[in-house]
Amino acid sequence: MLIDSYGRPVTSMRISITTSCNLRCVYCHREGVSSAARELTPEEIARVVEAAVDLGIAKFKITGGEPLVRSDIVDVVEAISSQRGVKEVSMTTNGTLLAEYAQDLARAGLRRVNVSLDSLDPETYKLITRSTYPLQKVVEGIDAAIEHGLSPLKVNFVVMAGLNYEEIPHMLEFARSRGAVLQLIELEPVGVSRDFFEKHFVPLDEVEKALAQRAEKIVTRALHRRRVYYLRNGGVVELVRPFHNTEFCMNCRRIRLTPDGRLKPCLMREDNCVDLYPALSEGSLSSVKKAIVEAVKRRRPFYQLRRSEVG
Numbered sequence: 001m002l003i004d005s006y007g008r009p010v011t012s013m014r015i016s017i018t019t020s021c022n023l024r025c026v027y028c029h030r031e032g033v034s035s036a037a038r039e040l041t042p043e044e045i046a047r048v049v050e051a052a053v054d055l056g057i058a059k060f061k062i063t064g065g066e067p068l069v070r071s072d073i074v075d076v077v078e079a080i081s082s083q084r085g086v087k088e089v090s091m092t093t094n095g096t097l098l099a100e101y102a103q104d105l106a107r108a109g110l111r112r113v114n115v116s117l118d119s120l121d122p123e124t125y126k127l128i129t130r131s132t133y134p135l136q137k138v139v140e141g142i143d144a145a146i147e148h149g150l151s152p153l154k155v156n157f158v159v160m161a162g163l164n165y166e167e168i169p170h171m172l173e174f175a176r177s178r179g180a181v182l183q184l185i186e187l188e189p190v191g192v193s194r195d196f197f198e199k200h201f202v203p204l205d206e207v208e209k210a211l212a213q214r215a216e217k218i219v220t221r222a223l224h225r226r227r228v229y230y231l232r233n234g235g236v237v238e239l240v241r242p243f244h245n246t247e248f249c250m251n252c253r254r255i256r257l258t259p260d261g262r263l264k265p266c267l268m269r270e271d272n273c274v275d276l277y278p279a280l281s282e283g284s285l286s287s288v289k290k291a292i293v294e295a296v297k298r299r300r301p302f303y304q305l306r307r308s309e310v311g
Protein backbone atom coordinates (compact mmCIF):
# COMPACT_ATOMS: atom_id res chain seq x y z
CA MET A 1 0.00 0.00 0.00
CA LEU A 2 1.10 3.57 -0.71
CA ILE A 3 1.72 5.60 2.43
CA ASP A 4 2.93 9.18 2.28
CA SER A 5 5.52 10.80 4.54
CA TYR A 6 2.78 11.90 6.96
CA GLY A 7 1.59 8.31 7.43
CA ARG A 8 -1.48 8.77 5.23
CA PRO A 9 -2.48 5.78 3.09
CA VAL A 10 -3.43 6.61 -0.50
CA THR A 11 -6.35 4.46 -1.57
CA SER A 12 -8.22 6.44 -4.21
CA MET A 13 -7.60 8.47 -7.35
CA ARG A 14 -9.69 11.38 -8.58
CA ILE A 15 -9.39 11.48 -12.35
CA SER A 16 -10.27 14.73 -14.07
CA ILE A 17 -10.83 13.90 -17.72
CA THR A 18 -11.57 17.33 -19.20
CA THR A 19 -11.57 21.01 -18.35
CA SER A 20 -14.61 21.59 -20.61
CA CYS A 21 -18.00 22.10 -19.04
CA ASN A 22 -21.47 23.04 -20.29
CA LEU A 23 -22.14 25.10 -17.12
CA ARG A 24 -20.17 28.02 -15.64
CA CYS A 25 -20.82 27.66 -11.91
CA VAL A 26 -19.90 30.83 -10.04
CA TYR A 27 -17.91 28.98 -7.40
CA CYS A 28 -16.17 26.28 -9.44
CA HIS A 29 -12.64 25.23 -8.45
CA ARG A 30 -12.25 23.10 -11.62
CA GLU A 31 -10.54 20.50 -9.41
CA GLY A 32 -7.64 22.94 -9.04
CA VAL A 33 -6.68 22.59 -12.72
CA SER A 34 -6.25 25.97 -14.39
CA SER A 35 -5.64 24.60 -17.88
CA ALA A 36 -4.73 21.36 -19.63
CA ALA A 37 -2.62 20.88 -22.73
CA ARG A 38 -4.47 17.74 -23.86
CA GLU A 39 -7.03 15.13 -22.78
CA LEU A 40 -5.72 11.64 -22.04
CA THR A 41 -7.32 8.92 -24.17
CA PRO A 42 -9.25 6.05 -22.57
CA GLU A 43 -6.24 3.79 -23.26
CA GLU A 44 -3.83 6.19 -21.51
CA ILE A 45 -6.18 6.52 -18.54
CA ALA A 46 -6.40 2.71 -18.38
CA ARG A 47 -2.60 2.53 -18.21
CA VAL A 48 -2.49 4.93 -15.25
CA VAL A 49 -5.22 2.93 -13.53
CA GLU A 50 -3.36 -0.32 -14.12
CA ALA A 51 -0.26 1.14 -12.47
CA ALA A 52 -2.28 2.65 -9.63
CA VAL A 53 -4.01 -0.66 -8.89
CA ASP A 54 -0.63 -2.40 -8.74
CA LEU A 55 0.31 0.12 -6.04
CA GLY A 56 -2.83 -0.53 -3.98
CA ILE A 57 -5.22 2.17 -5.23
CA ALA A 58 -8.62 0.56 -5.74
CA LYS A 59 -11.19 3.34 -6.02
CA PHE A 60 -11.47 5.82 -8.87
CA LYS A 61 -13.68 8.88 -9.24
CA ILE A 62 -14.15 10.54 -12.64
CA THR A 63 -14.55 14.29 -12.61
CA GLY A 64 -13.82 17.41 -14.69
CA GLY A 65 -14.90 19.94 -16.08
CA GLU A 66 -18.00 17.97 -16.92
CA PRO A 67 -17.16 14.31 -17.64
CA LEU A 68 -20.31 13.78 -19.71
CA VAL A 69 -19.32 16.37 -22.32
CA ARG A 70 -16.62 13.97 -23.51
CA SER A 71 -18.06 12.01 -26.40
CA ASP A 72 -16.01 8.93 -25.41
CA ILE A 73 -17.15 8.96 -21.78
CA VAL A 74 -18.57 5.42 -21.92
CA ASP A 75 -15.20 4.16 -23.23
CA VAL A 76 -13.43 6.02 -20.41
CA VAL A 77 -15.60 4.32 -17.79
CA GLU A 78 -15.10 0.93 -19.41
CA ALA A 79 -11.34 1.47 -19.66
CA ILE A 80 -11.17 2.05 -15.91
CA SER A 81 -13.69 -0.52 -14.71
CA SER A 82 -12.22 -3.32 -16.80
CA GLN A 83 -8.82 -3.14 -15.09
CA ARG A 84 -8.20 -6.05 -12.75
CA GLY A 85 -8.30 -5.03 -9.09
CA VAL A 86 -10.51 -1.96 -9.51
CA LYS A 87 -13.05 -2.01 -6.68
CA GLU A 88 -15.14 1.04 -7.49
CA VAL A 89 -15.62 3.53 -10.32
CA SER A 90 -17.77 6.54 -9.54
CA MET A 91 -18.34 9.92 -11.16
CA THR A 92 -19.24 13.42 -10.17
CA THR A 93 -21.41 15.15 -12.77
CA ASN A 94 -23.62 18.20 -13.06
CA GLY A 95 -26.36 15.81 -14.19
CA THR A 96 -27.50 17.81 -17.23
CA LEU A 97 -26.69 14.94 -19.63
CA LEU A 98 -27.11 12.08 -17.19
CA ALA A 99 -30.57 10.95 -18.32
CA GLU A 100 -29.12 10.17 -21.78
CA TYR A 101 -26.09 8.31 -20.44
CA ALA A 102 -27.15 6.59 -17.20
CA GLN A 103 -27.92 3.19 -18.72
CA ASP A 104 -24.74 3.01 -20.84
CA LEU A 105 -22.59 4.20 -17.93
CA ALA A 106 -24.02 1.54 -15.64
CA ARG A 107 -23.40 -1.12 -18.30
CA ALA A 108 -19.81 0.12 -18.70
CA GLY A 109 -19.15 -0.51 -15.01
CA LEU A 110 -19.91 2.79 -13.30
CA ARG A 111 -21.02 1.98 -9.77
CA ARG A 112 -22.42 5.26 -8.47
CA VAL A 113 -22.68 9.00 -9.13
CA ASN A 114 -22.55 12.29 -7.27
CA VAL A 115 -24.81 14.82 -8.94
CA SER A 116 -24.09 18.48 -8.27
CA LEU A 117 -27.29 20.39 -7.69
CA ASP A 118 -27.03 23.62 -5.73
CA SER A 119 -30.60 24.81 -5.96
CA LEU A 120 -34.12 23.60 -6.68
CA ASP A 121 -35.22 27.10 -7.53
CA PRO A 122 -34.93 27.71 -11.32
CA GLU A 123 -33.84 31.34 -10.91
CA THR A 124 -31.16 30.54 -8.29
CA TYR A 125 -30.00 27.56 -10.37
CA LYS A 126 -29.60 29.88 -13.36
CA LEU A 127 -27.70 32.40 -11.27
CA ILE A 128 -25.30 29.80 -9.79
CA THR A 129 -24.66 27.86 -12.99
CA ARG A 130 -24.65 30.95 -15.25
CA SER A 131 -26.49 28.87 -17.84
CA THR A 132 -29.94 28.39 -19.29
CA TYR A 133 -29.95 24.59 -18.89
CA PRO A 134 -33.32 23.60 -17.46
CA LEU A 135 -33.00 22.39 -13.88
CA GLN A 136 -35.57 19.73 -14.73
CA LYS A 137 -32.94 17.96 -16.88
CA VAL A 138 -30.79 17.42 -13.78
CA VAL A 139 -33.75 16.03 -11.83
CA GLU A 140 -34.44 13.64 -14.73
CA GLY A 141 -30.76 12.67 -14.70
CA ILE A 142 -30.91 11.86 -11.00
CA ASP A 143 -34.02 9.74 -11.48
CA ALA A 144 -32.50 7.90 -14.44
CA ALA A 145 -29.29 7.20 -12.50
CA ILE A 146 -31.26 5.73 -9.61
CA GLU A 147 -33.39 3.68 -12.01
CA HIS A 148 -30.24 2.17 -13.53
CA GLY A 149 -28.74 1.28 -10.15
CA LEU A 150 -26.10 4.02 -9.87
CA SER A 151 -26.49 4.17 -6.14
CA PRO A 152 -26.21 5.23 -3.41
CA LEU A 153 -26.58 8.45 -5.36
CA LYS A 154 -25.22 11.55 -3.68
CA VAL A 155 -26.53 15.04 -4.34
CA ASN A 156 -23.61 17.47 -4.00
CA PHE A 157 -24.70 20.83 -2.62
CA VAL A 158 -22.09 23.56 -2.06
CA VAL A 159 -23.53 25.67 0.73
CA MET A 160 -23.30 29.42 0.06
CA ALA A 161 -24.58 32.26 2.22
CA GLY A 162 -26.91 34.58 0.30
CA LEU A 163 -27.35 32.06 -2.52
CA ASN A 164 -28.69 28.71 -1.31
CA TYR A 165 -28.15 28.36 2.46
CA GLU A 166 -31.89 28.68 3.13
CA GLU A 167 -32.63 25.82 0.75
CA ILE A 168 -30.95 23.10 2.82
CA PRO A 169 -34.23 21.73 4.34
CA HIS A 170 -35.89 21.62 0.91
CA MET A 171 -32.86 19.87 -0.58
CA LEU A 172 -32.79 17.40 2.28
CA GLU A 173 -36.40 16.48 1.56
CA PHE A 174 -35.65 16.19 -2.17
CA ALA A 175 -32.78 13.77 -1.52
CA ARG A 176 -34.66 11.81 1.14
CA SER A 177 -37.67 11.31 -1.14
CA ARG A 178 -35.38 9.60 -3.66
CA GLY A 179 -33.35 7.55 -1.21
CA ALA A 180 -30.31 9.70 -2.08
CA VAL A 181 -27.62 11.03 0.25
CA LEU A 182 -27.38 14.82 0.55
CA GLN A 183 -23.74 15.86 0.60
CA LEU A 184 -23.34 19.35 2.04
CA ILE A 185 -20.02 20.87 0.99
CA GLU A 186 -18.31 23.91 2.46
CA LEU A 187 -17.17 26.40 -0.15
CA GLU A 188 -13.43 26.14 -0.81
CA PRO A 189 -11.26 29.15 -1.60
CA VAL A 190 -10.02 27.79 -4.94
CA GLY A 191 -11.01 29.25 -8.31
CA VAL A 192 -13.02 32.06 -6.68
CA SER A 193 -12.08 35.62 -5.78
CA ARG A 194 -11.39 36.54 -2.18
CA ASP A 195 -14.46 38.81 -2.23
CA PHE A 196 -16.69 36.00 -3.45
CA PHE A 197 -15.35 33.65 -0.80
CA GLU A 198 -15.78 36.13 2.04
CA LYS A 199 -19.29 36.97 0.95
CA HIS A 200 -20.57 33.41 0.48
CA PHE A 201 -18.52 31.10 2.72
CA VAL A 202 -20.53 29.70 5.60
CA PRO A 203 -19.12 27.24 8.14
CA LEU A 204 -21.42 24.29 8.72
CA ASP A 205 -21.26 24.25 12.57
CA GLU A 206 -24.91 25.31 13.01
CA VAL A 207 -26.07 22.84 10.40
CA GLU A 208 -24.15 20.06 12.15
CA LYS A 209 -25.76 20.90 15.50
CA ALA A 210 -29.24 20.79 13.97
CA LEU A 211 -28.48 17.49 12.21
CA ALA A 212 -27.11 15.94 15.40
CA GLN A 213 -30.42 16.65 17.16
CA ARG A 214 -32.37 14.87 14.44
CA ALA A 215 -29.96 11.94 13.97
CA GLU A 216 -30.45 8.39 15.15
CA LYS A 217 -26.91 7.46 14.12
CA ILE A 218 -23.74 9.39 13.25
CA VAL A 219 -20.94 7.62 11.40
CA THR A 220 -17.44 9.00 10.81
CA ARG A 221 -15.89 7.93 7.51
CA ALA A 222 -12.17 7.18 7.20
CA LEU A 223 -11.91 9.61 4.23
CA HIS A 224 -11.39 13.10 5.62
CA ARG A 225 -13.13 12.04 8.86
CA ARG A 226 -16.36 13.09 7.19
CA ARG A 227 -19.44 12.74 9.36
CA VAL A 228 -22.57 11.08 8.00
CA TYR A 229 -25.87 11.78 9.79
CA TYR A 230 -28.62 9.19 9.55
CA LEU A 231 -31.78 11.08 10.43
CA ARG A 232 -34.81 9.64 12.18
CA ASN A 233 -37.01 10.51 9.16
CA GLY A 234 -34.82 8.36 6.87
CA GLY A 235 -32.73 11.20 5.42
CA VAL A 236 -28.96 10.78 5.13
CA VAL A 237 -26.60 13.78 5.11
CA GLU A 238 -22.81 13.74 4.66
CA LEU A 239 -20.72 16.79 5.52
CA VAL A 240 -17.60 17.82 3.64
CA ARG A 241 -15.76 20.46 5.65
CA PRO A 242 -12.26 21.04 4.29
CA PHE A 243 -11.72 24.72 5.13
CA HIS A 244 -8.93 25.14 7.71
CA ASN A 245 -9.66 21.61 8.83
CA THR A 246 -6.42 19.86 9.81
CA GLU A 247 -8.29 16.64 10.53
CA PHE A 248 -9.71 16.71 6.98
CA CYS A 249 -6.22 17.00 5.51
CA MET A 250 -4.65 14.42 7.81
CA ASN A 251 -7.27 11.93 6.64
CA CYS A 252 -7.03 12.67 2.95
CA ARG A 253 -6.42 9.44 1.02
CA ARG A 254 -6.53 10.75 -2.52
CA ILE A 255 -4.22 11.49 -5.33
CA ARG A 256 -5.45 13.38 -8.39
CA LEU A 257 -4.87 12.98 -12.13
CA THR A 258 -5.33 16.02 -14.39
CA PRO A 259 -6.82 15.76 -17.91
CA ASP A 260 -3.36 16.19 -19.47
CA GLY A 261 -1.64 13.53 -17.38
CA ARG A 262 -0.19 15.32 -14.39
CA LEU A 263 -0.46 13.80 -10.93
CA LYS A 264 -1.66 16.40 -8.45
CA PRO A 265 -0.92 15.72 -4.78
CA CYS A 266 -3.44 18.27 -3.43
CA LEU A 267 -6.50 20.17 -4.67
CA MET A 268 -5.16 23.39 -3.19
CA ARG A 269 -1.84 23.46 -5.08
CA GLU A 270 -0.80 23.27 -8.69
CA ASP A 271 2.93 23.88 -8.16
CA ASN A 272 4.00 20.39 -7.12
CA CYS A 273 2.47 18.17 -9.81
CA VAL A 274 4.33 15.24 -11.35
CA ASP A 275 4.02 15.03 -15.13
CA LEU A 276 3.50 11.39 -15.99
CA TYR A 277 2.74 12.01 -19.65
CA PRO A 278 6.34 11.27 -20.70
CA ALA A 279 6.14 7.92 -18.88
CA LEU A 280 2.82 7.20 -20.59
CA SER A 281 4.18 7.99 -24.05
CA GLU A 282 7.19 5.80 -23.31
CA GLY A 283 4.72 3.00 -22.61
CA SER A 284 6.54 1.66 -19.58
CA LEU A 285 4.32 0.61 -16.68
CA SER A 286 7.21 0.82 -14.23
CA SER A 287 7.86 4.48 -15.18
CA VAL A 288 4.17 5.29 -14.63
CA LYS A 289 4.39 3.61 -11.22
CA LYS A 290 7.51 5.59 -10.37
CA ALA A 291 5.68 8.82 -11.19
CA ILE A 292 2.79 7.84 -8.90
CA VAL A 293 5.20 7.02 -6.07
CA GLU A 294 6.90 10.41 -6.59
CA ALA A 295 3.54 12.25 -6.45
CA VAL A 296 2.67 10.46 -3.21
CA LYS A 297 6.04 11.56 -1.80
CA ARG A 298 5.10 15.16 -2.57
CA ARG A 299 1.82 15.03 -0.64
CA ARG A 300 1.57 17.64 2.13
CA PRO A 301 -1.44 18.14 4.42
CA PHE A 302 -2.31 21.66 3.26
CA TYR A 303 -4.13 23.10 6.28
CA GLN A 304 -1.91 21.23 8.75
CA LEU A 305 1.13 23.05 7.36
CA ARG A 306 -0.72 26.36 7.16
CA ARG A 307 -1.50 26.11 10.88
CA SER A 308 2.07 25.21 11.89
CA GLU A 309 3.44 28.00 9.69
CA VAL A 310 1.17 30.48 11.49
CA GLY A 311 2.34 29.03 14.77
Ligand code: SAM
Nearest residue numbers: 027028029064065066092093094116156187188
Ligand atom coordinates in the same frame (compact mmCIF):
# COMPACT_ATOMS: atom_id res chain seq x y z
N1 SAM B 1 -18.91 19.01 -13.43
C1 SAM B 1 -18.90 17.99 -12.43
C2 SAM B 1 -19.86 18.32 -11.31
O1 SAM B 1 -20.54 19.34 -11.39
O2 SAM B 1 -19.95 17.53 -10.38
C3 SAM B 1 -17.53 17.65 -11.90
C4 SAM B 1 -16.59 18.75 -11.57
S1 SAM B 1 -16.99 19.70 -10.15
C5 SAM B 1 -15.53 20.66 -10.03
C6 SAM B 1 -16.83 18.51 -8.82
C7 SAM B 1 -17.44 18.93 -7.50
O3 SAM B 1 -16.67 19.99 -6.95
C8 SAM B 1 -18.87 19.41 -7.58
O4 SAM B 1 -19.67 18.70 -6.69
C9 SAM B 1 -18.79 20.85 -7.18
O5 SAM B 1 -19.93 21.25 -6.51
C10 SAM B 1 -17.55 20.86 -6.27
N2 SAM B 1 -16.94 22.19 -6.20
C11 SAM B 1 -16.54 22.95 -7.23
N3 SAM B 1 -16.01 24.12 -6.80
C12 SAM B 1 -16.07 24.09 -5.46
C13 SAM B 1 -15.67 25.00 -4.44
N4 SAM B 1 -15.10 26.18 -4.71
N5 SAM B 1 -15.86 24.63 -3.16
C14 SAM B 1 -16.42 23.43 -2.86
N6 SAM B 1 -16.82 22.53 -3.78
C15 SAM B 1 -16.66 22.85 -5.07
